[in-house]
Amino acid sequence: MRGFSRLLCCLLAVLLLTGCAAGTVEVETEPDPEAETSSTQYLEAMDTFMSLTAYGSVRDEALEAAVAEIQRLEALFTVGSEDSEISRLNRSGTAVLSEDTAALLGRALEIYESTGGAFDITVYPLMELWGFTTQDYRVPTESEIQSALALVGSDRISYDSTTSTVTLGQGQSVDLGGIAKGYTSQTVIDLFEEMGVASAMVSLGGNVQCLGCKPDGSPWRVGIQNPAGTEGTIVAVIEVENQAVITSGSYERYFTDEDTGKTYHHIIDPATGYPSESGLCSVTVVTSDGTLGDALSTSLFIMGLEEGTAYWQAHSDEFQAIFIDTEGNLYVTEGLESVMLSDETYTLLTK
Ligand code: ADP
Numbered sequence: 001m002r003g004f005s006r007l008l009c010c011l012l013a014v015l016l017l018t019g020c021a022a023g024t025v026e027v028e029t030e031p032d033p034e035a036e037t038s039s040t041q042y043l044e045a046m047d048t049f050m051s052l053t054a055y056g057s058v059r060d061e062a063l064e065a066a067v068a069e070i071q072r073l074e075a076l077f078t079v080g081s082e083d084s085e086i087s088r089l090n091r092s093g094t095a096v097l098s099e100d101t102a103a104l105l106g107r108a109l110e111i112y113e114s115t116g117g118a119f120d121i122t123v124y125p126l127m128e129l130w131g132f133t134t135q136d137y138r139v140p141t142e143s144e145i146q147s148a149l150a151l152v153g154s155d156r157i158s159y160d161s162t163t164s165t166v167t168l169g170q171g172q173s174v175d176l177g178g179i180a181k182g183y184t185s186q187t188v189i190d191l192f193e194e195m196g197v198a199s200a201m202v203s204l205g206g207n208v209q210c211l212g213c214k215p216d217g218s219p220w221r222v223g224i225q226n227p228a229g230t231e232g233t234i235v236a237v238i239e240v241e242n243q244a245v246i247t248s249g250s251y252e253r254y255f256t257d258e259d260t261g262k263t264y265h266h267i268i269d270p271a272t273g274y275p276s277e278s279g280l281c282s283v284t285v286v287t288s289d290g291t292l293g294d295a296l297s298t299s300l301f302i303m304g305l306e307e308g309t310a311y312w313q314a315h316s317d318e319f320q321a322i323f324i325d326t327e328g329n330l331y332v333t334e335g336l337e338s339v340m341l342s343d344e345t346y347t348l349l350t351k
């Protein structure tokens, strides 16, 4: 009898194990004695300052792996470095891409389609013309803008995702600067998760992405910068778990024309060739997909409040957003209402 009941127990255990849908087994794990202990790593990469914080007993090796991963991705994507995969593509016009560059280019082309061309990585000749690539800023002439504009249009890129082969249109060059940091924060968060980190937050030049919640179970709190205030002042705090919070702002990188006093920022409207004048000065996107968040913060900035709101209404299962216009008015999509803390009055955007 005892032998039979033991057999029954074994059978039951096998059934329970094979019954798990994803093929994984919940194992009772010992609580991590260092769950509330954190380490932070600072680094400069991708033309910006980054900070990475991870909690738990594997935190130090996870941070070391993350830094190596960021440097590996930087070497692939940086358009300003001659040896990067993107620079080589820009020189030769065609390439078979490595896995990460292929994945990122594929997403960039998808988002070009879905945003009606607002997000367009072929704006690179315009970035060069305005001096954003060399910091040798100047206002181009109208005819220079028109010549560079003739090279813009991701619809002229041919890309075969099965072979990862890309061919640019004649004279075209691409710049992943509007999406690469989001892809990188997403990659770091995925890496942390694979290594067994339960709680982490990374900030890549203001692109924030969180893993899990804080070790005490409370959500992460991310501040939204006041575009009109001195650096460091915020207009709102949002509480998030497992989300990226990514802002594009005209106050981030710009120059002032000494003759006219007019300022020009680095988010280029592919329809005009000029820095976008959509009436917005900051767009924050909150989403579980860091790559999407980065590309959309740039895209919604260009679309402006009205078109951006319509885009959100059609894609509200993918992200939430905060828009700040040049008058300082705040507009917040309804999914953020319960997680946003702010003393400012704001307009709630609904579906
Ligand atoms: P930041 O990199 O400062 O966080 P963004 O994410 O908004 O800001 O990206 C701006 C960068 O995106 C520019 O520096 C340029 O490399 C690139 N870019 C500018 N305009 C566009 C555009 N219309 N579509 C895609 N990328 C763009």
Ligand code: MG
Binding pocket: 177, 178, 179, 248, 293, 294, 295, 296, 297, 298
């Ligand atoms: Mg962006």
